[in-house]
Amino acid sequence: MKIATFNINGIKARIEALPRWLEAAKPDVVALQEIKSVDDAFPREMFEDLGWRVETHGQKSFNGVAILSRLPLEDVTRGLPGDDSDEQARWIEATVMGDTRRVRLCGLYLPNGNPVSFGADGRPLIEGKYGYKLGWMERMRARAAELLLGEEPVVLAGDYNIIPQAEDAARPEAWGQDALFLPESRAAFRRILNLGYTEAFRSRVSGPGHYSFWDYQAGAWDRNNGIRIDHLLLSPQAADLLRDVQIDRAVRGEDKPSDHVPVWIDLDA
DNA sequence: ATGGTTGCGTAGCAA
Numbered sequence: 001m002k003i004a005t006f007n008i009n010g011i012k013a014r015i016e017a018l019p020r021w022l023e024a025a026k027p028d029v030v031a032l033q034e035i036k037s038v039d040d041a042f043p044r045e046m047f048e049d050l051g052w053r054v055e056t057h058g059q060k061s062f063n064g065v066a067i068l069s070r071l072p073l074e075d076v077t078r079g080l081p082g083d084d085s086d087e088q089a090r091w092i093e094a095t096v097m098g099d100t101r102r103v104r105l106c107g108l109y110l111p112n113g114n115p116v117s118f119g120a121d122g123r124p125l126i127e128g129k130y131g132y133k134l135g136w137m138e139r140m141r142a143r144a145a146e147l148l149l150g151e152e153p154v155v156l157a158g159d160y161n162i163i164p165q166a167e168d169a170a171r172p173e174a175w176g177q178d179a180l181f182l183p184e185s186r187a188a189f190r191r192i193l194n195l196g197y198t199e200a201f202r203s204r205v206s207g208p209g210h211y212s213f214w215d216y217q218a219g220a221w222d223r224n225n226g227i228r229i230d231h232l233l234l235s236p237q238a239a240d241l242l243r244d245v246q247i248d249r250a251v252r253g254e255d256k257p258s259d260h261v262p263v264w265i266d267l268d269a
Numbered sequence: 270a271t272g273g274t275t276g277c278g279t280a281g282c283a284a
Contacts, residue, residue: 009275009276009284010275010276010277012276012277013275013276013277034276034284036276036277037277060277061276061277061278061282061283062277062282062283112283112284114283114284161284215273215274215275215284216273216274216275216276216284217272217273217274217275217284218272218273218274219273220273220274258275259274259275259284
C-alpha cells in the first residue's frame with residue numbers, strides 16, 4: 001500500500017500538476033493539504049473519473065485537507081477533536097482497506113504558527129498564531145495517543161510545519177526565531193513521537209540534504225535552500241509493515257509546481 | 270536588513 005502526503009498549495013492552481021504526478025507515481029492513497037477550496041468547489045468528478053475515491057474537508061480560501069484513494073475507505077471523520085470552536089479545516093481521517101490489512105490514515109495540515117512574538121527574556125510568547133499552533137499540537141498528541149490504543153496500523157501524514165532537526169534545513173541559522181524550528185515547536189513534535197510513533201523517513205535515511213519544501217521566493221529551489229517539514233508518522237504496527245519511504249524531489253522542478261513535493265511510504269498491507 | 274513569489278480572489282492576508 002503506497003501512501004503519500006502532498007501539500008498542493010491550491011487545487012485550482014494544481015489542476016494539471018496533481019493528476020500528472022498521480023499518473024506517474026501511482027500511489028494507492030494520498031493525503032492532500034492546502035486544497036484552499038470549499039468542498040463544493042473541489043473538482044471531485046474529475047478525480048472520480050480518473051478512478052479516485054474523494055473525501056474532502058475544505059474551507060474557503062485557506063487550509064483544507066482531502067484524501068484521494070484507489071482503495072475503499074471506511075469511517076471517514078473530519079476535524080481534529082478537542083476544540084469545537086476551531087473552524088480551521090486541518091484534519092481528516094479514514095480507514096484504508098488494503099489487500100491484507102486496514103490502515104487508519106490521518107491527513108493533517110499543522111498550523112504554521114508565524115509570526116511569533118518574543119518576551120523581554122527572549123522566549124516566545126505562547127499567544128496568537130503561535131499559541132494556536134502549540135494548542136493544536138497538544139490536541140493532536142491526545143488524538144495520536146488515543147489511536148495507539150487500538151494496536152492497529154496508524155499513519156499520521158501531512159504538512160507538519162515542523163523542522164525536526166538542524167539537518168532538516170539547508171540554512172538552520174535562518175530559522176532560529178521561526179515557529180517551524182523553535183525549541184517549543186520541536187518539543188511538541190517529539191512528544192507525539194515519544195508516544196511510540198516512528199518518523200518514517202528518518203527510520204531509513206540519515207544525514208542532511210533531504211527537503212520537502214522550497215520557498216517560491218529568492219530562488220530557494222535553484223539554491224537548494226529547502227526544509228523538511230512534510231512527515232509520515234507510523235504506529236508500531238504500521239512501522240512493522242514499512243517497506244520503503246521516498247521524497248519525490250523532482251516534482252519541485254516541473255511545470256507550475258507547488259512549493260512542497262510529495263513524500264510517500266510503501267507498506268506491506 | 271531587505272526583498273524576493275505564489276495563491277486566492279480581486280485587497281490584502283497567508284505562507
